Amino acid sequence: MANLTRWSPFKALSRFEQAAPFDDFIRTLGLRPQWADLEAPDVRIDVTENDGAYRVKAEIPGVDKNDIDVSISGNQVAISAEIKRESKKKDDERDICTERYYGQVYRSFSLPDEVDSGKASAHYESGVLTLELPKKGNGSARKLTIS
Incomplete structure (x- = not known):
């Protein structure tokens, strides 16, 4: 008996996955696949740094800026x-394939230095959240002399 594996559109297909051609064949017949293994999309980030601050750019497409929380x-x-999905369909329409995700996405990370949260700012435009995170002044730091 052959081993069958479930195809996931969010995972890269390898050349060793034998079920992929069969899934492609079924999909072309117009059958509606069962997407039980959908994964939440990643919040992808870029972090840059200068002497006084960090800049974080996070891709969060399809979200209203009021639905984004940063702590x-x-x-x-x-x-x-929170990614919301509007379902405006006409009576004579039906879904053939729905791959777009809706629900909660979350990403957390640590930075090398503490952030002055009182001076931090955020801007959201064209699906990209930009955070300006000033570094907190470390007044208690001192240089040690090695003897």
């Missing part, structure tokens, strides 16, 4: 958002 605690940054 900062020390050097920990957490970004969460």
Whole structure:
């Protein structure tokens, strides 16, 4: 008996996956696949740094800026958002394939230095959230002399 594996559109197909051609054949017949293994999309980030601040760019497409929450605690940054799906269909329409995700997405990460959350700012445009995170002044730091 052959081993069958479930195809996931969000995972890269390998050349060793034998069920992929069969799934492609079924999909072309107009059958509606069961997407039980959908995974939440990743919040992809780019982090840059200069002497005084960090800049974080996070891709969160399809989200209203009022549905994004950013929290900062020390050097920990957490970004969460709710992706909503509007379902405006006519009576004579039916779904053939729905791959777009809706629900909660979350990403948290640590930065090397603490962030001054009182001076931090956020801007959301064209699906990209940009955070300006000034570094907290470390007044208690001192240089040690090695003897």
